[in-house]
Amino acid sequence: MSRPVREPATTPAPGEALSRRALMLAIGALLLGMLLAALDQTIVSTALPTIVSELGGMEHLSWVVTAYLLASTAATPLWGKLGDQYGRKKLFQTAIVIFLAGSALCGVAQDMPQLIAYRALQGLGGGGLMVLSMAIVGDLVSPRDRGRYQGLFGAVFGATSVLGPLLGGLFTDHLSWRWVFYINLPVGIIALFVIAAVLHLPVRGTRHTIDYLGTFLIASVATCLVLVASLGGSTWPWASAQVIGLAVLGAVLLAAFVLVERRAAEPVLPLKLFGNRTFTLVSAISFVIGFAMFGAMTYLPTFLQVVQGVSPTLSGVHLLPMVVGILLTSTASGQIVSRTGRWKVFPVAGTALTTVGLLLLHLMEQDSGVWEVSAYFFVFGAGLGLVMQVLILVAQNSVAYEDLGVATSGVTFFRSIGAAFGVAVFGTLFTNRLTGELAAALAGQEVPPDADAQAIAADPRAIGLLPPGLRAAALTAYSTSITDVFLYASPVVVLAFAVSLFLKEDRLRASVTAPDPSETYASNPVERSSYDECARALSVLGSREGRKAVYEKITARAGLDLAPAASWLLLRIRRHGTVEPARLAETTPVPLRTVIEASRQVEERGMARREGLDLMLTDRGVEAATLLARAREESLAELLGDWWGPDRPTDLIQLVEELTAELNGSVRERPGQ
Incomplete structure (x- = not known):
């Protein structure tokens, strides 16, 4: 540990x-x-x-x-x-x-x-x-x-x-x-x-028992899986000794990984997570989303450039509707879930819309118009975006605090492996289909020796060497080969849709907020501790509340009849011992008039007294400032829900104290991790 x-x-x-x-x-x-x-x-x-x-x-x-x-x-x-x-x-x-x-x-x-x-x-x-x-x-x-x-x-x-x-x-x-x-x-x-x-950087260090063997084994399992998907049926027949050997090797390595992870002090993927039904279902959906997203994104530019004759630059422009769809719906779904606590509709609707998007992509042809293709791309991207943010939210909501970090990294890990697998499967389907379609299109025709089916499959530029009558047939072969891949991929996303129906919509913890884009916009897996993930969520909540709203909330909770600025001033004096109101207005974003009004109120209430130009707390002021600090700590703890139980970990207690201390103006060190 x-x-x-x-x-x-x-x-x-x-x-x-x-x-x-x-x-x-x-x-x-x-x-x-x-x-x-x-x-x-x-x-x-x-x-x-x-x-x-x-x-x-x-x-x-x-x-x-x-x-x-x-x-x-x-x-x-x-x-x-x-x-x-x-x-x-x-x-x-x-x-x-x-x-x-x-x-x-x-x-x-x-x-x-x-x-x-x-x-x-x-x-x-x-x-x-x-x-x-x-x-x-x-x-x-x-x-x-x-x-x-x-x-x-x-x-x-x-x-x-x-x-x-x-x-x-x-x-x-x-x-x-x-x-x-x-x-x-x-x-x-x-x-x-x-x-x-x-x-x-500050001098810190955390000793880990690093799971090198587990990391090697899971990477090897993923590599075998992708090799089988990419080489089977193309480079080697499915029934060949090589493909069967890779599949058997992958199974043996997977069994070894399970044994190693059961004994690892800090497993790279804790097996106990799979005892959590929600985490297991979310991981499966995440795998499929990675599969669909990167598989499609890799081959869509080939369709645009080879089949429709679009330049590489314009193919990037044509992909923008898909990217916009992902960004819009992922951001919106994450924010809606964080604010309403309702989330199940998004993975269900997202996987359904992604399936529709794949079927629409299957309908593309060589002469499909820009607006038609853009609409298909947008629908596909919107479906992906509806699911991407929510999956991490759901996983985080389903686990105990100590598993928060590994649950987040686990879901993003499966999405990344799904992406690698998807690109490989799309590639195998495309290559196999292309070779057959080109051979059928050119059968019995006289073609230049460097523009036969194999040459065109290896280098699309060879299409330009064909006679005009055969050129259209070759382009149709490319078009059919790519768009059929989207059709073949759609049942996999339908399976994810079926899995999403079995998700149980548990009440969302207040401290579970939309993950940052590094966890969703790209295929990268995430490696963060539970402390870091919780600090991220609470900081998002804190910034969303706004400073004035925070002081209004803790003042009411402390049972004090004070303006928010007066509460802020009491906590500033508590930190520094004494403050000069005019100087405080110069060094903070709070206007001088607000500071003066706050100073007048705490003096009139007997919570502070003057010593020259400075204000210092009276006994009554010390008591009020203590109540305010305690109220903020309690309000943060409330957000944590059942994570803030009787057996709450030390680092979580320290996090709440640290955030409270920052709001109060004091500085505490972050605990070593």
Whole structure:
């Protein structure tokens, strides 16, 4: 188990060690790091058809995406725990270097196997960028203020979802597909130097018993699963010894993983979670959503560019309705659920709408109009978005506090594995269908030797070598092969719809809020402790309430007849011992007039007295300030529901005390984790 290391007395609280300018520079560098990792999940999609045309190997297209997904998913828990144990700054710099090395190598790749291997290296670094950037924010910023900074990271994810496909198309059209990877280098180098210069983290450490074997085994199981899906029926027959051997190996490794996890001190995926019915159902739905989302996103640009003749840049533009649909409905559903407590309708409606979206995508043809295709894309994206935010909310709501972190990471883990599996399955279905359709279309026809069915399947540019009469037939073969994949995928999402009907709508805890976009807008798994996840949720609630509303609430709870500003002033005096009202107005956003009125009220009530220009508390004021502090602590505890039980953990108690102390103006250190 994790054993907190006692911090030195001089350890600063989050944010204290840095000046405002240094803090913003550090946050900016972290945003750049996350931008790199988030962008690389979307920027490649519109460049893939060109990459395949130049390097050859359409049957390997899916692995350009899958290699990145598998590597980042497997590395995520290790980055998180190693960062806790050995210091996040050094690990973050290491992740940047690995990511940049992978990017540079991807840019110089000469064939598809090289590119796939280098994408895996990139994924190893990308997993660290995702996990550690958010973790470092927790070291720099107090829990009360995290909600504000999470908005910045959310904006990055929203921007990469929109800009990624566009930038991929622009680089491919006007420079080269290699610039999709080269662009990471200057951005990453800037982030690396800024982090080295300005990031000075508090000295902390948490010893972990890292589950290396469990991580290796689950990554191996996922790899076997994806290899069977991508190679079976294409490279090797389904009944071949190779495919059967991979399936058996995957089963053996899965059994070994179960045995290892039962004995692991800190399992990468605690098996007890699967005793929770809601978590198990949510994980299954999350797997399917990842499957549908990334499978479709990988092959839609191929349809647009090859079948409809759209440029890489315009294919990115055409994908925007899908991205907008995801962003709109994911944000709206998360906010509605957080405020109303009702959630079951969203996974049910979302999986149903996603199924409809896949069936609509199946209807696309070579001459489908822009508005028609855009409408289909939007429906598909809207369906995905309805489910993505809510699944994490439901999982968090179903577990005890000590399992909050692993439940969140578990759901996002299954979505990432589903994404890798989906890309592989879509690729296998597409490749098998394409070869057969092209062979049928060109059968008995005279075609150039370098434009036969195999050549066209490997390089779409070979279609241009065909006579005009056969060109349309080849394009129809491509169109049918891609759109049929969406039809074949729809029963899988129907299964997720059926599973969602069995979800039990338990009452939502007040402290369970919409997850930040890093958990939903991308395929990245999340690695966060229960403390961090709870601090994030409470900070979101605190920022939503607003400072004035908070003081109104705690004043009423304390049974005091005071203006909110008077309560705020009492707690400020309690912190500093004495305050000068005029000086306080200069150093806080509270107007001078409000401070003067608050000062007059506490003096008239006998809660403070003057000593020159300063105010200090009387005995009555000390009693009132104590009541206010206690009221805030109780109101926070109330939000936690049954997590705040008789056996509540120490770190949860410390979190509530820390947030209370921040509101009261005092500073407390965050406990080591």
